[in-house]
Amino acid sequence: MYIICCYDVASRRNKPVNKLCAAYLQPLQRSVFAGHITERQLMKFQIALAEVIDTEEDTITIFVAANAIHLARWQIGVVARGGTII
Template identity: 30%
Template sequence: MYVILVYDIVVDDEGKKILPKVFKSCKKYLSHIQNSVFEGDMTKSQMMALKLELQKSLRKDKDSLIVFSSRDQKWLSKEFWGKEDDKTSKFL
């Protein structure tokens, strides 16, 4: 499945420690495209592994993470408004 993942970590004292962990976990499975945004293809088992890994770090009362998924990237369109910095140029 094709996934777009977006997170928002509250950067307080604890959040400063959580943020690099979340970034590193996401980077293992997906391509980093902008600040706290990642995208890429994943299997269901990879998605489950990432979810379990992130649940160890995310604080349910402060942090948020949204995952958009589709069967295939071809069902989504990508359009740049402003600076075009396509770090995923390998994707069509």
């Protein structure tokens, strides 16, 4: 499956959440990651995220698609972390 993970967390938890997202996905923007992942990996990822964040303050949204083929993506502006728009 293909997922997009977006997060808005307190600054003190930003680095651990970012590191966790980078372990499973590729960065698109500062707090947006995407990539292919198995159901088992997704479950592990969600559990790990839940252990790092404060559910009273932080928000993580995960969009799930069967695959990236069924998504359209447009980007305007600076490409994150040295990527290229084709």
